[in-house]
Amino acid sequence: TTWFKMKEFTKTRTIKTKDEIWLTEHHPIYTLGINGDRKHINNPGKIRILKVDRGGQITYHGPGQLMFYVLLDLKRLNINVSKLITILEESIINLLTKYNIKSKRRKGAPGIYVTDKKIASIGLKITNGLSYHGLSFNYDLDLFPFSGINTCGFENLEITSLKKLRVKEDKNTVQEIILNYLRHNLITSIHI
Numbered sequence: 001t002t003w004f005k006m007k008e009f010t011k012t013r014t015i016k017t018k019d020e021i022w023l024t025e026h027h028p029i030y031t032l033g034i035n036g037d038r039k040h041i042n043n044p045g046k047i048r049i050l051k052v053d054r055g056g057q058i059t060y061h062g063p064g065q066l067m068f069y070v071l072l073d074l075k076r077l078n079i080n081v082s083k084l085i086t087i088l089e090e091s092i093i094n095l096l097t098k099y100n101i102k103s104k105r106r107k108g109a110p111g112i113y114v115t116d117k118k119i120a121s122i123g124l125k126i127t128n129g130l131s132y133h134g135l136s137f138n139y140d141l142d143l144f145p146f147s148g149i150n151t152c153g154f155e156n157l158e159i160t161s162l163k164k165l166r167v168k169e170d171k172n173t174v175q176e177i178i179l180n181y182l183r184h185n186l187i188t189s190i191h192i
Helices: 002-012 081-098 144-148 171-190
Strands: 020-024 029-032 049-051 058-061 065-073 111-114 117-127 130-138
Touching: 002 020, 002 065, 002 130, 020 171, 058 144, 065 081, 065 171, 081 111, 081 117, 081 130, 081 171
Parallel strands: 029 049
Antiparallel strands: 020 065, 029 058, 065 130, 111 117, 117 130
């Protein structure tokens, strides 16, 4: 439902439509990107698989994972997709730094990693300079479903969450902090 709403919003927006960031969580589901390869689905069990139009391979979404969908006019903001990915990644790095957690990017594998465990993923769709889909952040979710897939197309990629890193912070607070960093990093990048 959210995917269809994002597509409709993007299709019907005009040059005057304000940019939006949608916040949500999903029921358990695997999403397979537009060029995703089904060979990365090992044992999905009863979890539904949905082929979507974002970039990237396969990932899992579920309760306790914070979703930030960025519905932006990149042309108007004068940023490209690489810059948008950097902004999304930087927002998670900012959050983790606040909790004294060292994190990093990985070349060729968008997202954020703590040691070698992925905590945030990025998958975007850009059409006519407009973006949708976005960022998922593992706050406190059941990580077991990730074992049924080669997450993001990588075998044996370990996944972590803020809870696994022993951060005790209210979910709404974490969501608000990430949203504030996203806004700040977007505004800062526009004025550079």
